[in-house]
Amino acid sequence: MKRAFKLEKVFIKQYLKQLMEYKGDFLVGVIGMFLTQGLNLLFLNIIFKSIPTLNGWTLKQIAFIYGFSLIPKGLDHLFFDNLWSVGQQFIKTGEFDKYLIRPINPLLHVLIEKFCIDAFGELIIGISLLAITTSYISWSAVKFCLFLITIPFTTIIYTSLKVIAASMAFRYKQAGSVMYIFYMINDFSKYPVSIYNNSIKFIITFVIPFAFAGYYPASFFLTNENILFNIGGVIIISLTLLGIALIFWKKGILKYESTGS
DSSP states (O other), X not given: OHHHHHHHHHHHHHHHHHHHHOHHHHHHHHHHHHHHHHHHHHXXXXXXXXXXXXXXXXXXXXXXXXXXXXXXXXXXXHHHTTHXXXXXXXXXXXXXXXXXXXXXXXXXXXXXHOOOGGGHHHHHHHXXXXXXXXXXXXXOHHHHHHHHHHHHHHHHHHHXXXXXXXXXXXXXXXXXXXXXXXXXXXXXXXXXXXXXXXXXXXXXXXXXXXXXXXXXXXXXXXXXXXXXXIIIHHHHXXXXXXXXXXXXXXXXXXXXXXXXX
16 A cells, blocks of 8 residues: 555656646646536526525535535546546557556556546535535534545545446447446436436436435435435445456456457
């Protein structure tokens, strides 16, 4: 673990040097992320001007859920976005070979190689929404500790699902479309699951459980209800997904065949 953190620091420094040569690209990425999330918030505000509550949830409550969901999504984007390259490019082109000939675990190498600063757009908006709506939460020392504990586990959910999706590229050579579908489903976790039908609830709770990275833990902090399911479920789901992701990756990498001439 200590070696992994040292390597992470080295990779971040090298990646920041690359960014300094393409400042315009970095600024466009950050601005684009701000605009995307800002338009989503504007859309919510327009809806709530006509509808004071959504299935019993107020704008402030939904803003908290939305902001909470952006934290793990942003952290995953910041540190582990290189998985997209595995699913879309590295396997198909044979570039994955480089990870197999270096003295570091291939998955660890993939995870720590890239550092996406444009993820700060998501993180800043998420933190801002939490700060604006924090007065609606009855905070205590225990609840604050649970909040800090929950964030890493919710991030694991995002990363594990990306590992699972990216691992499909080992068999099918490319899995970008699968990863995109997985990633788009996370938008459902930004809103109360009670507004969806039973099929969508089941999918985002037990099949592709993004709801445990957004709605469920956030709803506990808002209502103080169902701590075992809303917080305990996050820990169980994240560790289970991590185990499944490692199995998918290990089996996938055994099937890897470098590209020929």
